[in-house]
Amino acid sequence: MVDSYVSPMRSAAPAGSPSQYTDPQRIDALLKTSDPEAVAASGRSYQQFAGAYEKIAGALLNMRTDLHDAWKGEGAAAAQSQLREVWSAATTVHKTAQTFGVTIERHGSEYLAWYKYNKPPSKSLSEAQSWMTGANERVSQTWSSLPPDLSTSLPPGAExxxxxxxxxxxxxxxxxxxxxxxxxxxxxxxxxxxxxxxxxxxxxxxxxxxxxxxxxxxxxxxxxxxxxxxxxxxxxxxxxxxxxx
Structure with missing residues (x-):
């Protein structure tokens, strides 16, 4: 018997159209208002969090070996089963957070940074709208790469x-x-x-x-x-x- 947990990792898909903007200078200004450094730092924080759970998963594997060497019988088998559930949960958290963090960091350090610092000034409205369309596509790509949720199972807690x-x-x-x-x-x-x-x-x-x-x-x-x-x-x-x- 286990308790299951599902936590959403992303909201609804992004939507919008640059056609509502009719001033190329305003479009250029909007594309430069992002904060690539903050977004990238957020992604690195998720990766740091993932690294912590990777260590926990490793420690649980060592605990499994120690438990096997020190304890036998029906009770030991039940304990091993619960330990596997906890290890699986820690591994799932690690992998999900790592994927989430890498995706967010890339969006900040590559996509947002390029539009903020490297995009040339728009020469016309159509060009500006084209730039915004590209930026929106990067957002959609990032959203699609994010894990939809974090799903784990753990042994029941205390009564x-x-x-x-x-x-x-x-x-x-x-x-x-x-x-x-x-x-x-x-x-x-x-x-x-x-x-x-x-x-x-x-x-x-x-x-x-x-x-x-x-x-x-x-x-x-x-x-x-x-x-x-x-x-x-x-x-x-x-x-x-x-x-x-």
Missing amino acids: SRRRTGVRLRTDRSGCHYWGAGWCGSRSHDTWPVRGGRCRAGGPGRDETCLTRRCDGAAGWCRGRAPRPRAYATQLAVRGREAVDR
């Missing part, structure tokens, strides 16, 4: 005990959520939260904290409430951490 508002029992100090929650040093009931001020007792730990630690000295719970699909949350966090590094 209802992880859902926001479901009370948990813990033998470790933890975070008493609802935004203004507390981190105590004694065993107590906790609620999934987004972070709270620490009350006393120094650093504590609580299984409901995503970062799994509470810093009493700093005075704040360093955690955010896990969502029901813990695998997806963890995968996203690992990706963000890898990008930050």
Whole structure:
């Protein structure tokens, strides 16, 4: 049993016609208003994100080998099956983000940059409209090259005990959520939260904290409430951490 996720990666196909523009100077000005550098940088960011997930996929492969060597039996087979789903999801994210990033970077560094910096001035309205037609065709080509969506499957996350508002029992100090929650040093009931001020007792730990630690000295719970699909949350966090590094 898996949970499936589909996220659109592009909107409707671009549409428009240069015939509505009747001033060649205005057309030339419009073609120079783009920001090729920003678009290219956006594409490189997607590629950096893809690289982070490529590392995650590699780490999951190593984990599969270690798991195989250390654990046998029916439970191990089930764990391997779930691990394959997570690895497949990480690989899909990597490939999709890489394709998206390369396409966007090329559109900025090649297509937009040429029309902004290298296109000669239009000598007539028909020539200007022809230039805009070409620019529109480049946009359509880029759109067609983008992945339509990101589709992944992950093992089901934690059950209802992880859902926001479901009370948990813990033998470790933890975070008493609802935004203004507390981190105590004694065993107590906790609620999934987004972070709270620490009350006393120094650093504590609580299984409901995503970062799994509470810093009493700093005075704040360093955690955010896990969502029901813990695998997806963890995968996203690992990706963000890898990008930050």
